[in-house]
Amino acid sequence: MHARFFCPDLPAEGHEFSLPPEVAHHADRVLRLRAGERVTLFDGAGREAEATLLQMGRDPRARIDAIVLCDREAPLSITLVQALATGDKMDWIVQKAVEMGVTAVQPVAAERSVLRLDGARAEKRVEHWQQVAVAACEQSGRNRVLQVAPIRSLPHWLAEATQGDRWVLSPEGGERLSRIPAPTAPVALMVGPEGGWSERELAAAKVAGCRPVALGPRILRTETAGIAAMGAMLALWGDY
Structure with missing residues (x-):
């Protein structure tokens, strides 16, 4: 499985964007991920995306490769x-x-x-x-x-x-x-x-x-x- 990160402002498919500070810190300083690696992002409201890290360091950026529609919620509320x-x-x-x-x-x-x-x-x-x-x-x-x-x-x-x-x-x-x-x-x-x-x-x-x-x-x-x-x-x- 790819590393998963919470990104509440998830852009549309094909867009490049700067990673939120918390995600950037975890990906760079904790998991030591590098440019070119794939990650999974989700917005907390049901959307999930496959993304590629474009660069790390001072301005960590990623590209949304595909929006994935999947529901993993329990049938009971x-x-x-x-x-x-x-x-x-x-x-x-x-x-x-x-x-x-x-x-x-x-x-x-x-x-x-x-x-x-x-x-x-x-x-x-x-x-x-x-x-x-x-x-x-x-x-x-x-x-x-x-x-x-x-x-x-x-x-x-x-x-x-x-x-x-x-x-x-x-x-x-x-x-x-x-x-x-x-x-x-x-x-x-x-x-x-x-x-x-x-x-x-x-x-x-x-x-x-x-x-x-x-x-x-x-x-x-x-x-x-x-x-x-x-x-x-x-x-x-x-x-x-």
Whole structure:
């Protein structure tokens, strides 16, 4: 496979253009690519292009050789509603969610979330997670970059009107995924923090119309639960 890079302003076939600074740095300084090598570019909105590097160094340039129409998106529309997790767990969760084909990631602050972010720190962290999503798209072959939404408190997110179904992972009292009919609308999948959802949060989720679902009798870690659920959903109703 050719190296893949995210270029949001992808020109038309046959055009020559200067590579965006981030792409130029990665191609030149990290991967040590040279003029004449082929690369794959995508605009994050579905378009992909085969291109040739014309020159590197001070003014890295490329030529678009062919626009390729291909769709690698999952047939299920899933938004991962992930309670904030500590350390680098959120990076890992966002990365794997992209690989699994999730449509969007909505971070939420839960009662038992150890990580607390607000103001500029929250904005900076969301920007970082968005870049993690871009890098994961480059690696996984996706041509659409999912959006990492601004952090919301769980009550605020529950109060917002959303399209489709809302499912909350609940080890106790949830329906097994294998017993649920295939969803016909987008699904927002809610995953709790390290300490799990509180009883008050689970009650609020049910009042808001969220469907409790379970992944079997074992308790999964927050960084495992969402990925496992998405894998099961794609195996049951998706493209696996």
